[in-house]
Amino acid sequence: MKPAAFEYHRPDTRPEALALLEQHGGDAKPLAGGQSLIPAMNFRLATPAVLVDLNRVGDLAYMRVDSGVLRIGAMTRHRDVERSEDVRRAAPLLFEAMPFIAHAAIRTRGTIGGSLAHADPAAELPAVMLALDATFRVESVRGAREIRATDFFTGLFGTALEPGELVTEIQIPVTPATGPRTGTAFTEFSRRHGDFALAGVAARVTTDERGTCVSARIALFGVGDRPMAAAAGARLLEGQTVSDDLLRATADATAREDIDPTGDIHASSRYRRHLAGVLTRRVVARAFERSRVTHEE
Amino acid sequence: MNLAGTFTFAGPRATVWALLHDPAVLAKALPGTKTLTLAGPGRYEGAMKVSIGPLTAAEFAVVVTLSDEIEPSHFAMQIDGKGGVGFAKGSATVDLAEGADGGTVMTYASDIQIGGRIAAVGQRLVESVGRMMMKQALDSLNAELEARVKK
Numbered sequence: 001m002k003p004a005a006f007e008y009h010r011p012d013t014r015p016e017a018l019a020l021l022e023q024h025g026g027d028a029k030p031l032a033g034g035q036s037l038i039p040a041m042n043f044r045l046a047t048p049a050v051l052v053d054l055n056r057v058g059d060l061a062y063m064r065v066d067s068g069v070l071r072i073g074a075m076t077r078h079r080d081v082e083r084s085e086d087v088r089r090a091a092p093l094l095f096e097a098m099p100f101i102a103h104a105a106i107r108t109r110g111t112i113g114g115s116l117a118h119a120d121p122a123a124e125l126p127a128v129m130l131a132l133d134a135t136f137r138v139e140s141v142r143g144a145r146e147i148r149a150t151d152f153f154t155g156l157f158g159t160a161l162e163p164g165e166l167v168t169e170i171q172i173p174v175t176p177a178t179g180p181r182t183g184t185a186f187t188e189f190s191r192r193h194g195d196f197a198l199a200g201v202a203a204r205v206t207t208d209e210r211g212t213c214v215s216a217r218i219a220l221f222g223v224g225d226r227p228m229a230a231a232a233g234a235r236l237l238e239g240q241t242v243s244d245d246l247l248r249a250t251a252d253a254t255a256r257e258d259i260d261p262t263g264d265i266h267a268s269s270r271y272r273r274h275l276a277g278v279l280t281r282r283v284v285a286r287a288f289e290r291s292r293v294t295h296e297e
Numbered sequence: 298m299n300l301a302g303t304f305t306f307a308g309p310r311a312t313v314w315a316l317l318h319d320p321a322v323l324a325k326a327l328p329g330t331k332t333l334t335l336a337g338p339g340r341y342e343g344a345m346k347v348s349i350g351p352l353t354a355a356e357f358a359v360v361v362t363l364s365d366e367i368e369p370s371h372f373a374m375q376i377d378g379k380g381g382v383g384f385a386k387g388s389a390t391v392d393l394a395e396g397a398d399g400g401t402v403m404t405y406a407s408d409i410q411i412g413g414r415i416a417a418v419g420q421r422l423v424e425s426v427g428r429m430m431m432k433q434a435l436d437s438l439n440a441e442l443e444a445r446v447k448k
């Protein structure tokens with residue numbers, strides 16, 4: 001299959017890239033790793049008139065930790081994130097999720113910014129960013145702004161990005177290894193490894209020294225038109241210590257109130273809802289376990 | 298895909314019935330509708346361009362045939378859409394009941410099959426797109442209804 005005709009630009013610098021995106025507005029798509037966009041173009045499900053290839057723009061791929069924030073350049077490949085010692089220490093949830101993204105060959109090419117801007121409802125990274133309360137730096141020729149992950153995902157493949165805007169950096173608050181006891185966990189279920197998940201869950205819980213939950217975030221994917229923050233489920237955890245009853249109540253509230261999954265040939269809506277509850281219970285339990293371990297290290 | 302649900306319109310049943318049969322109103326309400334005309338008794342023909350966020354649009358030629366009409370409470374439709382990337386074919390029923398405060402409660406059910414390339418590639422997204430279009434259409438119809446009721 002071949003794509004429809006398109007105009008191709010390959011700028012060398014960020015200002016050139018932003019100028020091209022501004023000039024072509026809604027007709028242009030930035031090309032990052034191309035692991036979603038190019039197949040969609042080849043199937044002619046996407047027919048952008050202009051591609052702005054970011055692969056020569058040098059200063060968009062980096063990872064560094066400064067003043068409690070893990071900063072990842074938007075063009076950083078999944079494979080580099082997956083192998084980063086900084087990411088393992090500063091954002092263990094992200095580190096745990098990376099191997100679930102597609103296959104190694106795809107991760108070698110695909111980028112963190114590309115995946116987030118694409119906003120596939122079954123993708124891992126958008127939900128991880130919700131659970132970690134990440135912020136995205138977005139730039140255009142008109143300036144830069146920061147958008148919290150909770151405000152970024154607006155619908156099916158829909159984001160708060162305006163025409164001409166580019167995600168340039170992902171900012172993740174560092175998960176503390178000492179001090180407040182924070183634990184994170186991630187899992188997903190798919191028919192085969194690398195397929196789009198039927199459902200997946202990311203969670204982060206912080207407890208005080210007695211093990212009482214002081215804050216919790218749960219995010220799900222594959223069960224809605226966008227990554228879903230499980231507010232009802234997380235609310236039940238706050239002020240409580242972990243128990244089987246608490247985990248069950250949280251999983252039930254999440255599955256019943258926080259999501260309204262669609263069905264397809266792979267899994268019915270009812271099955272996805274059940275699965276989301278089961279995975280939520282497992283992931284929240286593991287996050288609590290880890291919140292104890294991280295402190296004892 | 299089975300889209301089903303209820304929706305409460307803020308206006309009388311006869312007006313809702315009229316809106317649901319007015320091609321000009323439907324063309325505005327249904328997302329991506331380029332043209333929609335009454336081609337014969339109970340037969341509507343049109344062209345729709347369905348786009349999902351940044352993914353480009355798939356264009357469909359659509360024929361909707363109404364049947365089993367019991368004004369102002371019930372009708373059924375056959376839906377037949379064909380496009381370059383696939384097809385959509387199915388049936389739906391719509392029931393209108395008088396609700397509280399002069400409103401109208403619509404209960405709808407549908408069974409729509411999607412085939413071709415769009416189904417092969419986008420199967421997992423079809424129901425989300427369907428729900429999104431349904432919500433936009435109903436909200437838009439309700440806004441039109443409120444405007445008419447106020448006059």
